Amino acid sequence: MAATRRLQICAVSPTGKHTASVIFLHGSGDTGQGLRAWVREVLVPDLAFNQIRVIYPTAPARPYTPMRGAPSTVWFDRRRISPDSPEHLESIDSMCSTLGSIITDEVQAGIPKNRILIGGFSMGGAMALHLACRYHPDVGGVFALSSFLNKGSVAFQNRLKEGLSLPELFQCHGTSDELVLHQWGEDTSELLKKAGMRTAFHSFSGLYHQLSKSEMELLRNWILKKLPPDSP
Template identity: 20%
Template sequence: MSGPHQGQDLVTAGTPLSDARAAVVLVHGRGATAQSIVQMGTDVHADGVALLAPQAARNTWYPNSFLAPVEDNEPGRSSGLQAVDDAVETAIDAGIPREAVLVGGFSQGACLASEYVARNPRRYGGLAALSGGLIGETVDPESYEGDIEGTPVFIGCSDVDPHIPIERVHATTETFERLGGDVDERIYGGMGHGVNQDELDAVADLVAGLLET
């Protein structure tokens, strides 16, 4: 598709794709950059893993809250999902199996990463959703179909995140459980909207697991 986020840079770091055995696709949040999420990625990186981060036009994937009706966030939402897919396919084209590709993100990026895996259900190396959830005014876990075949899923969020209702976090967890994911949901008391060390450690464990596939 052609949309606002097509033609933007794909930032890479870590092990070069030509030498990598696994990859992590990182999706940045609202107002952030691909370079900033790659910097976070270096905290969870392991030798042999390529880092790939698509860049949103004007640093924002979609204009409104992820809780707004889906049509209110078009074409940004669909264009963002295509940007995630393009990054995943870049890794696959380099010879990395999908089962060794982890998709993750923070905030808006976590929402896009979650939506991408849920809408394209197959076995991935993992999903890491930090302070985010599935996109839309409502989420019905039973409306998602397919099988992610035991994909490890980490979902971390505060119980008082001003942008992410805890009910949406739980609905996202239920959806991925129904899709056959191996889900680890962690709710942190009083954290607000951010990322803590426990989450980074959990994602680092997922990244290390990519090299065991």
């Protein structure tokens, strides 16, 4: 089997002892460094913690069908940006394997799986949901900002029948998002609930396809609730 491809990452180290990790995936066409800069611009005093390492990987460039095959830093390919389009499972599953190496690295560094959160913005949130629901259901939680999963996604299938406990989902979406419609995000939340996932869906009035200060403050509070500083 070919070796798993290593991703370029940038990371914000904790100011104290490292006891937990957050993996934050960018949207299509962005980079880990770009998302890191965006977060720092939106959120004061930054998404940084005493005990948590925040990791921003960069997706490798690949031909992207919605851009007529032009290369872009995307986590997986799509036939169309639509919930009705079939998923491109080959590219999704390949990237799940690649991103899994980051989780493995954190575990080998002494971080328990339940002290790792996975999430992302837009396509990054969809990627995080596949990774957490299908491959790493024992992580501490998953978050998705301005994201959706396609109807009929394999992430919705047979979770209860397989006896799997799924991580809690924290989801945010702007009501004015015209690229990834608010309804797509709501539908994803409802379908994940039916699959046995505990979900919390937060709507932000007037927010477009972007991060906001209020959204990021809510996310920071959720992260601290899931990964409290007094945990071992």
